[in-house]
Amino acid sequence: MKKKALYPGSFDPITYGHLDIIKRSSEIFDELTIAIVDNPDKNPLFSIEERKKLIKKVVQVDNVTIDTFSGLLVQYAADNSFQTIIRGLRAVSDFDYEFQMSLTNRRLGNNIDTIFFMTDEKYSYLSSSIVKQVCRYGGDISSFVPDEVSSALKGRLK
Ligand code: COA
Numbered sequence: 001m002k003k004k005a006l007y008p009g010s011f012d013p014i015t016y017g018h019l020d021i022i023k024r025s026s027e028i029f030d031e032l033t034i035a036i037v038d039n040p041d042k043n044p045l046f047s048i049e050e051r052k053k054l055i056k057k058v059v060q061v062d063n064v065t066i067d068t069f070s071g072l073l074v075q076y077a078a079d080n081s082f083q084t085i086i087r088g089l090r091a092v093s094d095f096d097y098e099f100q101m102s103l104t105n106r107r108l109g110n111n112i113d114t115i116f117f118m119t120d121e122k123y124s125y126l127s128s129s130i131v132k133q134v135c136r137y138g139g140d141i142s143s144f145v146p147d148e149v150s151s152a153l154k155g156r157l158k
Helices: 016-028 048-058 073-079 092-108 128-136 147-157
Strands: 004-009 031-037 064-069 084-089 113-118
Touching: 004 016, 004 073, 016 031, 016 084, 016 113, 031 048, 031 073, 048 064, 048 147, 073 092, 084 092, 092 113, 128 147
Parallel strands: 004 031, 004 084, 031 064, 084 113
Antiparallel strands: none
């Protein structure tokens, strides 16, 4: 049986931190699905379709697919037969939130498991919001996001 996993997130936009998790988890699982959430609590810079297009441009790995969802993650996982969620942990500050989500999802989602990857130390301080902020004020974001994402950000924030 193929081992498949789900990597959910806002990806507004995708950064090198996310790409590191995608690379490492896609080497362990037979199939990885990046699931972009339509999160009404966040006010995204890019629409969900724009985020999907950007990810398609920068992730070209055979066993990785990209999808979008709204509503509960565990519902999406059940509808698509996922039993494993991937998340990245950047620092201790991520732990409480991730711990809470992981246990809630396990309770709601038929014992679904969350597997955590320690984010590469190079990206441990990175977030999509920080990248947007640096770009908005004209800072150099070339070490945070690929060129395609950088161009899209500059176009949007100009
Ligand atoms: N490297 C760099 N940055 C990273 C990162 C990494 N490895 N991992 C996470 N981040 C950043 C993201 O860029 C993001 O930054 P931002 O807040 O500035 O946008 C931030 O960390 C949050 O990460 P993200 O993965 O986008 O998480 P989220 O909190 O927006 O969404 C979901 C997490 C999708 C898993 C959650 O919202 C969800 O499940 N939603 C569906 C509704 C649901 O089921 N709710 C109940 C859950 S218990």
